[in-house]
Amino acid sequence: MIDTHVHLDHPDFDPDRETVVARALAAGVCALLTLGTDGRTSQKAVELAERFQPVYAAVGIHPTRAHLVGDADRAVVAALAGHPKVVAVGECGLDYERGGCPREVQQETLRWHVRLSRACGKPLVVHNRGAHQDLLRILEEEGAVGVVMHMFTGPAEYAESCAGRGYRMSVGGPVTYLKAEELRRAVARIPDELLLVETDSPFAAPHPHRGRRNEPSYLPLVVEAVASARGQDAGAVAEQTAENARRCFDLAR
Numbered sequence: 001m002i003d004t005h006v007h008l009d010h011p012d013f014d015p016d017r018e019t020v021v022a023r024a025l026a027a028g029v030c031a032l033l034t035l036g037t038d039g040r041t042s043q044k045a046v047e048l049a050e051r052f053q054p055v056y057a058a059v060g061i062h063p064t065r066a067h068l069v070g071d072a073d074r075a076v077v078a079a080l081a082g083h084p085k086v087v088a089v090g091e092c093g094l095d096y097e098r099g100g101c102p103r104e105v106q107q108e109t110l111r112w113h114v115r116l117s118r119a120c121g122k123p124l125v126v127h128n129r130g131a132h133q134d135l136l137r138i139l140e141e142e143g144a145v146g147v148v149m150h151m152f153t154g155p156a157e158y159a160e161s162c163a164g165r166g167y168r169m170s171v172g173g174p175v176t177y178l179k180a181e182e183l184r185r186a187v188a189r190i191p192d193e194l195l196l197v198e199t200d201s202p203f204a205a206p207h208p209h210r211g212r213r214n215e216p217s218y219l220p221l222v223v224e225a226v227a228s229a230r231g232q233d234a235g236a237v238a239e240q241t242a243e244n245a246r247r248c249f250d251l252a253r
């Protein structure tokens with residue numbers, strides 16, 4: 001299995017980061033992608049990728065932080081994008097629910113990421129909260145390629161819109177929640193070749209760890225819930241999503 005979205009730099013992992021990576025490997029997670037959310041954490045993501053063989057990095061500016069950072073952060077992110085263990089641009093996107101950052105700033109920052117992703121030929125990892133239509137419009141206007149919809153939350157019609165554009169959809173812990181029937185219906189509509197899985201550690205812990213720190217060794221819980229939502233075998237989903245991640249991020253075998 002490959003965990004396509006973690007924040008391994010998060011202070012929650014300061015006490016036991018090495019053990020967390022070891023536990024992930026023991027649980028069958030053979031690679032993980034850690035994402036930056038500004039210049040400083042993107043730098044940390046790259047350092048972690050240099051330190052841990054199974055860890056790869058993505059660099060970017062989170063939409064909820066876009067108004068807090070300046071040109072210096074963009075320069076750091078752009079410079080890191082060429083690093084050999086940086087396999088994607090992100091985390092970027094639009095967040096219309098958390099407030100704080102004006103929408104125009106988020107949109108302009110997203111456009112900048114799409115251009116960076118195209119310039120370095122690496123895929124784009126996108127965050128979306130309550131911005132479904134604006135996101136599709138901007139990605140299309142900027143000619144985004146290699147799009148990964150991180151923490152895909154549906155609905156089913158959105159899965160179809162994304163699939164029609166060839167965007168990959170990465171499913172996380174919420175698919176395990178008792179009341180997530182609508183999300184499971186959406187997950188069932190994702191084409192095999194566009195399906196990815198993630199934990200978003202340390203956030204969004206799957207059942208029965210909900211509300212506590214999440215970590216990549218919980219990925220099998222996500223894979224099992226995805227498999228059951230799709231009427232597929234967990235082993236097949238593990239294999240298919242790992243292959244999809246290798247292809248998307250051009251990972252070594």
Ligand SMILES: [Zn+2]
Pocket residue numbers: 005007035091200
């Ligand atoms: Zn994230």
